[in-house]
Amino acid sequence: MSDLALSKLAAASGMQAQAERLRFVSENIANTDTPGYRRKSVAFEELVEGGRHTGLVETGPVRLDPGVLPRIYDPSHPMADPTGYYDGSNVDLVVEIADAREAQRSYEANLKMFDQARQMSKGLLDLLRR
């Protein structure tokens, strides 16, 4: 495969990885108020096929944030223990929004790279039309 085609493939894999990252951000935000919920995060890895580095990116296994869950005082809550406390979720909305914005910017960067490679191959082909 030509370098430009590989470039497009890498950009597409990057977009796919960022989309998956955004999915976990949405899941975290949706579960902000879920008692006992731990924040999910994914790490990116380079895709290795048959021991060969392909240069494509993929998301690794999902990791749960081992941080402490905040104790929330609410004796009327159905999950509250005898002392009136229950475990909240350790999702920080500010962190999630920052993560979402980062995913968006990275996605845009990959999109630009895809378009760039496309335009370059189109430009090369246009030479034949003259």
Added chain:
Amino acid sequence: MDLKSALATQGYISTRPATQPKPEPGGAAAKDTGSFAKVAETLEQTVRNGEQTALDAMTGKADPHALVQALAQTELAVETAVTVRNKVVEAYQEILRMPV
């Protein structure tokens, strides 16, 4: 008039070997591994891959990024093929226009 057409026919027959395809050095049994055949094969494979990815994306087996990538690749491959074909046709027409 009759002589003229006979001469033309003769001339045509004598030039025919020039336009005939050259036999492969390894004989007819040798597999055609010409680069053009390979290019055509790659094009066919790319188009097939694009169609398969489109099918997978419609049935939810592939994600849209793969679809866009495969279709962009297919578009480029088809455009390349069409451009090359246009060049070949142009060259052929140029030969046809040649005053004999």
